[in-house]
Amino acid sequence: MGNLIKAEMRKIVTTKSWWALLIPAFFASLLFALGWGAFTNSLANVLDSEDTLTVTRTLGIETGELPMGLLAIGHGINVGLLFAVILGVLAVAGEYSKKTITTTFLTAPNRPMALGAKMITYSIWGALYGLAVSAAASLGIAFVVDGARMPSSGQWLAVIGTSLLAGVLATLFGVGVGALWKSVAGSVVTLSIYMLLIENVWVFISYGLWQENVAWMGGVLPNGTLNGIVGAIGAEAFGAAGVRIPGLQDEAVWGLQFSAGAPGAFSWWASALIFFGWTMVVFVGGWLVNQKRDIT
Amino acid sequence: MHDGSGRIAVQNLTKQFGTVPAVQNLSFAVEPGSVTGFLGPNGAGKTTTLRMLLGLVTPTSGAATINGRPYTQLGNPARVVGSVLENEGFHAKRTARNHLRVYAAAIGVPDQRVDEMLGLVGLASAADRPAGGYSLGMRQRLSLATALLGDPQVLVLDEPSNGLDPEGIAWLRGFLQSFAKQGRTVLVSSHLLSEVEQMIDQVVIVSAGMTRYYGPLEQLRASQQSRVLVQPADANALVTALREAGVGEVQPAHDGRVAVANANVQQIGDAAAKAGVAVYGMEEEKADLEQLFFQMTSPQYAGGPLPPQQPVPQQPVPQQPVPPQQQPPGPPQQPPGPPPGFQQGPQPGQPQNPYQAPGYQQPGQQGQQGWGGGQ
Known part of the structure; x- marks a missing residue:
């Protein structure tokens, strides 16, 4: 297995994909953190106004102390992780498209071992992507969010940690989809459209239609759970996920979660567990399909 | 292991x-x-x-x-x-x-x-x-x-x-x-x-x-024999001469020439000279493996039965060397249908193929197989 992991590592570093995807991932996270950071910072300025403070204090919330930077950092990371998913797609689907899968299977003791080596190797790369995008997003909020509204060092470490975890799972999710559906273009386009658009729109519309009855929707679907791993850290800081601040309206909770990029998220670990479930569904599916698939 | x-x-x-x-x-x-x-x-x-x-x-x-x-x-x-x-x-x-x-x-x-x-x-x-x-x-x-x-x-x-x-x-x-x-x-x-x-x-x-x-x-x-095509003045005289001399095996050829298997040019020339039969030309016909290969594999692309009669060229016909032992007696032309699939099964008397496997194809099935065989 060590040999196969070494081979997979060499495959990745001898082509350009890893940095050709890492660079846009970094800048997407940076730009999104900048933009969303500027927005939440100005939102905080409004919330900090005397009138608002009077209202929120009666509700028992101290808005002035809210770490608005957390909302933006989560959003930035989540956008960048889409590129980790694409990197994962290339693991198997990329080999099918280049037809190198033939030699990969011929030089491995069996197909499960070839796929297992990919799983381990791409986990490491996923963690690297998670680290890179969390650094980019941190940099982004540092430019635009006021010092007092920056996350505490504990919160920041939690963000980095969950970002690593989300990076690993996001990449494995991509590996699974690419193994299941050996088309690179098909997988990448479908995943991008689904994760950027379809699921978000669906979660938003369903909430508009059925309100809190479907608040869980974003907390169980693939994109929502992936985003929730990091996003829930931000939402939890606002008492909108995990622990409940008494008196906070359900709709306000959902709105805050949405601002953190994790509408409906239960908690970071619940999101991670559920997304791990999705990853396993596609990975096991891809695994089984590849056992039988004829390489012609 | x-x-x-x-x-x-x-x-x-x-x-x-x-x-x-x-x-x-x-x-x-x-x-x-x-x-x-x-x-x-x-x-x-x-x-x-x-x-x-x-x-x-x-x-x-x-x-x-x-x-x-x-x-x-x-x-x-x-x-x-x-x-x-x-x-x-x-x-x-x-x-x-x-x-x-x-x-x-x-x-x-x-x-x-x-x-x-x-x-x-x-x-x-x-x-x-x-x-x-x-x-x-x-x-x-x-x-x-x-x-x-x-x-x-x-x-x-x-x-x-x-x-x-x-x-x-x-x-x-x-x-x-x-x-x-x-x-x-x-x-x-x-x-x-x-x-x-x-x-x-x-x-x-x-x-x-x-x-x-x-x-x-x-x-x-080894199974491919070469033969000599002889153009004599008097075919019957040559055939008789060769029989008497015990040279080769005479086979019918369809262009007025005499085909002789298992004999070389010298043997045939000597026999003809001894019998006083003029010989205008001799041609050694070397059967090659490629032809045999085509015969064995051609049914795959046979679109249907061949036309019953093909024009008989007056030139030597090296493209269809017929394996001697399967030469049909009588009509000079090749019958239509599957090529004379030379080695579709071990012939009696031939060395047994040591690698013969049970799933080996027999000659008679050849015509029905393949894409063109009407499956």
Whole structure:
């Protein structure tokens, strides 16, 4: 297995994909953190106004102390992780498209071992992507969010940690989809459209239609759970996920979660567990399909 | 673990792609120490058979083993079997050296082996160029280098001479023969007999997914007799003279000439001179293997029955050398229908083919098989 992991590592570093995807991932996270950071910072300025403070204090919330930077950092990371998913797609689907899968299977003791080596190797790369995008997003909020509204060092470490975890799972999710559906273009386009658009729109519309009855929707679907791993850290800081601040309206909770990029998220670990479930569904599916698939 | 014999065994192998039968009940064995040609026209099921042997395609039924084991049970298979497949993919942007380093790592051989293989196949100077810029011949060499990384005991090559220049083919021929002389096994597929004829000892001929012949190439060659076509002034006088002299066997020929098998030009000339028969010309008709190969494999592309009568050319007709022992008596023309499928079963009195397998095809079925056979 060590040999196969070494081979997979060499495959990745001898082509350009890893940095050709890492660079846009970094800048997407940076730009999104900048933009969303500027927005939440100005939102905080409004919330900090005397009138608002009077209202929120009666509700028992101290808005002035809210770490608005957390909302933006989560959003930035989540956008960048889409590129980790694409990197994962290339693991198997990329080999099918280049037809190198033939030699990969011929030089491995069996197909499960070839796929297992990919799983381990791409986990490491996923963690690297998670680290890179969390650094980019941190940099982004540092430019635009006021010092007092920056996350505490504990919160920041939690963000980095969950970002690593989300990076690993996001990449494995991509590996699974690419193994299941050996088309690179098909997988990448479908995943991008689904994760950027379809699921978000669906979660938003369903909430508009059925309100809190479907608040869980974003907390169980693939994109929502992936985003929730990091996003829930931000939402939890606002008492909108995990622990409940008494008196906070359900709709306000959902709105805050949405601002953190994790509408409906239960908690970071619940999101991670559920997304791990999705990853396993596609990975096991891809695994089984590849056992039988004829390489012609 | 595998038995280390270097033996390839294909037993009743069948593969159905949807409703298309790619390979039907194929059986043969390949022994170490020899180069075995795996021949058949394009679409005969060669590639599918090799891919089943290498565990890339799952057979519908039957089994293919190397060293007594299916490919996926060989442990570290690339140390046992090296394979050069058609359309073998290289990442267009990855250099040849990096390509080999990837698979050297997977097989677990030291990186130094990469440079050795690059030198062996003559790619050392192009090693740091991306494989996407390689010519077809260079890709074939890179495929071979990949196959040899694990220093395998068995080498399987699918149409390896595609894209190679004559020099490359000559080199490959020499390489494969020396590889086999070390007691290793080589199975090489081709759709052209002439391309591999000089490097193979054994031959498996398939057509339309079925075995038509397998055994030593020598046996196939020996079964082909040459004959002499004689243009005499008086054919009857010559036939009589040859009979009396006991020279050769006279066969009917359809253009006024006399065909004599098992005799050479000198013998015939002497007999004719002794009998006082003028001879205007003699032509040695050498039957070649390629013709035989076409006869065995042609049913695959037969669209239907041939027209009943073909114009009889007045020129010598070397394109249809009819195996002597199957020469139909009487009518001079070849009857329509399946070609006289020469070696569809062991003839009585011929040496028994040691590699005969149970799934061997018999002659009578030939006409109904293949794409054009109205299945």
